[in-house]
Amino acid sequence: MALDPDALVLSVAVGAAAGLVGCFAVMRRMTLAADAISHVALPGIGLAIVLHLHPVLGAAAMLLIGTVVLWGIETRTRIATETIIGVLFSTALAVGSLITSGEELIDALFGEAPRLTALETGLGLAVAAVIVGFVLRERHRLVLALVSPEIARTAGVDVARLDLRFLLVFALTIALGLRTLGVLLIGSLVIVPAATAKRLAHSLSGMLVTSVVVAVLSTTAGTYASMVLHREAGPLVVLVAAACFFASLLRGGATAAR
Amino acid sequence: MSTPPSPPTATHDGNALEVEDLSVRFGATLVLDRLSFEVPRATSLAIIGPNGSGKTVLFKALIGALPSEGRIRWAPETRLGYVPQKLDIERDLPLTGDDLLRAKARVARASDEEAVRALAVVGLSARLSAMPIGALSGGQFQRLLVAAALVGSPTVLLLDEPTAGVDEQGQQTLNELIDRLRQERGMTTLLISHDLSVVYRYAGRVLCLARKRGCFGVPTAVLTPERLQEIYGAPVGFHVHDHGPRP
Numbered sequence: 001m002a003l004d005p006d007a008l009v010l011s012v013a014v015g016a017a018a019g020l021v022g023c024f025a026v027m028r029r030m031t032l033a034a035d036a037i038s039h040v041a042l043p044g045i046g047l048a049i050v051l052h053l054h055p056v057l058g059a060a061a062m063l064l065i066g067t068v069v070l071w072g073i074e075t076r077t078r079i080a081t082e083t084i085i086g087v088l089f090s091t092a093l094a095v096g097s098l099i100t101s102g103e104e105l106i107d108a109l110f111g112e113a114p115r116l117t118a119l120e121t122g123l124g125l126a127v128a129a130v131i132v133g134f135v136l137r138e139r140h141r142l143v144l145a146l147v148s149p150e151i152a153r154t155a156g157v158d159v160a161r162l163d164l165r166f167l168l169v170f171a172l173t174i175a176l177g178l179r180t181l182g183v184l185l186i187g188s189l190v191i192v193p194a195a196t197a198k199r200l201a202h203s204l205s206g207m208l209v210t211s212v213v214v215a216v217l218s219t220t221a222g223t224y225a226s227m228v229l230h231r232e233a234g235p236l237v238v239l240v241a242a243a244c245f246f247a248s249l250l251r252g253g254a255t256a257a258r
Numbered sequence: 259m260s261t262p263p264s265p266p267t268a269t270h271d272g273n274a275l276e277v278e279d280l281s282v283r284f285g286a287t288l289v290l291d292r293l294s295f296e297v298p299r300a301t302s303l304a305i306i307g308p309n310g311s312g313k314t315v316l317f318k319a320l321i322g323a324l325p326s327e328g329r330i331r332w333a334p335e336t337r338l339g340y341v342p343q344k345l346d347i348e349r350d351l352p353l354t355g356d357d358l359l360r361a362k363a364r365v366a367r368a369s370d371e372e373a374v375r376a377l378a379v380v381g382l383s384a385r386l387s388a389m390p391i392g393a394l395s396g397g398q399f400q401r402l403l404v405a406a407a408l409v410g411s412p413t414v415l416l417l418d419e420p421t422a423g424v425d426e427q428g429q430q431t432l433n434e435l436i437d438r439l440r441q442e443r444g445m446t447t448l449l450i451s452h453d454l455s456v457v458y459r460y461a462g463r464v465l466c467l468a469r470k471r472g473c474f475g476v477p478t479a480v481l482t483p484e485r486l487q488e489i490y491g492a493p494v495g496f497h498v499h500d501h502g503p504r505p
Contacts, residue, residue, distance in 0.1 A: 027351055083341050140361035147358060148345055151403075154338035155365045157409065165497040202390050 019215030022194030042096025366410030397428030
């Protein structure tokens with residue numbers, strides 16, 4: 001397969017979006033949630049294939065619905081988020097694997113070599129721009145809500161609404177990277193670069209920049225390697241990100257657990 | 259879901275806050291039962307009570323973060339500053355004091371200079387505020403939280419045990435700082451405290467939350483030994499003395 005400039009450009013955008021969203025996901029301790037939430041895309045992909053729609057469309061719709069349901073249960077009941085996610089998203093995985101079959105299932109789980117149309121590339125870039133814009137614009141509100149919802153509230157932040165908007169952007173990020181990385185691997189692209197950055201950075205801007213650099217390095221190097229090696233991009237992207245994380249462990253203070 | 263506090267209308271002249279028949283329920287449990295009190299401007303109200311008596315719940319209801327029954331009236335043009343009790347965050351986050359102050363300044367539409375002034379007021383150096391928050395001592399971190407609360411020029415400070423986890427000397431510094439702010443800036447302070455010496459020394463009035471019967475009034479008048487035993491459910495050894503032993 002020849003080098004596809006569109007795929008490389010889109011991989012930069014996906015990396016930037018995942019890197020930025022991941023910082024707040026990691027700081028909000030959504031590490032496990034990130035993986036579980038992506039599973040809800042599976043029944044969406046299955047339904048889209050049955051209905052002859054674009055798989056990403058079905059995935060995005062299910063992700064957004066799942067997110068709103070998660071947020072609704074979280075704000076209205078006192079059930080722990082992990083419990084809700086555990087029940088909701090393993091159900092989604094079960095339903096999804098029943099209605100998706102064979103090769104489609106493997107593609108959905110691990111991603112496929114993207115052969116992108118101009119419309120897909122354009123749409124992907126637009127969604128990435130929305131995600132990046134949201135995180136950069138809302139970062140101060142997100143920091144306050146993270147440190148203390150009471151400080152945020154008395155400063156004029158509607159914390160419940162901010163939470164919902166963050167979760168929706170998070171779901172969009174999952175949908176954005178789904179095609180290349182698949183349901184099982186997209187969570188890692190959101191979490192691993194941010195977790196690497198959390199280890200290396202000493203300030204918010206330091207973390208945001210480091211996370212974006214690691215995520216973009218992972219998506220571009222992974223995508224490039226997939227074109228050269230004729231392998232699926234998803235696993236290669238995740239391997240580059242994981243290599244960065246393990247390299248970060250080598251830096252001083254690896255054992256200084258605080 | 260959170261309900262916004264009632265619109266800041268019609269407090270009586272001179273009152274920063276008026277609360278009437280405030281109740282908060284968690285399911286079938288009544289956590290706060292028809293509380294009524296008022297806080298005159300530029301005065302200090304201490305809130306005491308045993309663990310689980312609803313002190314923090316009261317604060318959350320007052321800022322509208324919890325649904326409640328009854329009436330909460332803040333004076334017009336009230337701006338709130340909040341110092342939370344303990345933070346539910348990891349200490350190794352790559353967030354500096356400056357990150358927190360800048361975030362507060364941007365959200366509260368205050369200038370960065372105001373954040374610098376707030377740091378000076380609480381006596382934190384620029385070097386300390388540039389460090390990750392996890393590297394600060396308990397006292398330094400509490401002073402950072404007070405500085406963050408001051409950004410945005412609040413008229414009312416809500417402080418939820420601001421000296422918890424701070425050493426003896428740091429506690430005194432913080433308490434005096436808070437009292438000085440009230441006097442110099444005419445701020446109203448609401449302070450949750452476990453330390454009765456602080457209540458006697460700095461609070462104009464005290465609100466006690468207790469399972470049986472609460473109380474509200476001037477500390478020396480309402481905090482009788484019998485009442486303290488009733489609130490805390492055990493005899494409280496306490497002498498009214500500035501540097502007396504803490505219960």
